[in-house]
Amino acid sequence: VQLQASGGGLVQAGDSLRLTCTASGQSFSGYNLGWFRQAPGKEREFVAALRRRGGTTYFADSVKGRFTISRDDSKNTVWLQMNSLNPEDTAVYYCAATPLNPNLSSLGNTAMYDYWGQGTLVTVSS
Numbered sequence: 001v002q003l004q005a006s007g008g009g010l011v012q013a014g015d016s017l018r019l020t021c022t023a024s025g026q027s028f029s030g031y032n033l034g035w036f037r038q039a040p041g042k043e044r045e046f047v048a049a050l051r052r053r054g055g056t057t058y059f060a061d062s063v064k065g066r067f068t069i070s071r072d073d074s075k076n077t078v079w080l081q082m083n084s085l086n087p088e089d090t091a092v093y094y095c096a097a098t099p100l101n102p103n104l105s106s107l108g109n110t111a112m113y114d115y116w117g118q119g120t121l122v123t124v125s126s
Helices: 104-108
Strands: 002-006 009-012 017-024 032-038 045-050 057-059 067-072 077-082 091-098 120-125
Touching (some): 017 091, 032 077, 045 067, 077 091
Parallel strands (some): 009 120
Antiparallel strands (some): 002 017
């Protein structure tokens, strides 16, 4: 599975942005999906995850209530809708996919994911 993330850009605090991740190579309907981010000088951190077939979601506390994650398996696409952005959200955002089906909290672990997109930069100015 090859993943391609897009939709990043420069926005102001309080704005919204939607990131898109499209898969090619094979259907990802059987994959659990995640979004992670990495700010300059920091480790990659979990943002959101979405289970296959049923769509249970899981969010980092820092984005809960502001971000949503959704998927359309017919389009091999997953989205991250980001609202009420603040400068602390500035990072390169990565989408990821895994055929594994661990417990929900484990989907917040980068080690669970086999496939990664190339990242898209989100910059939020104050």
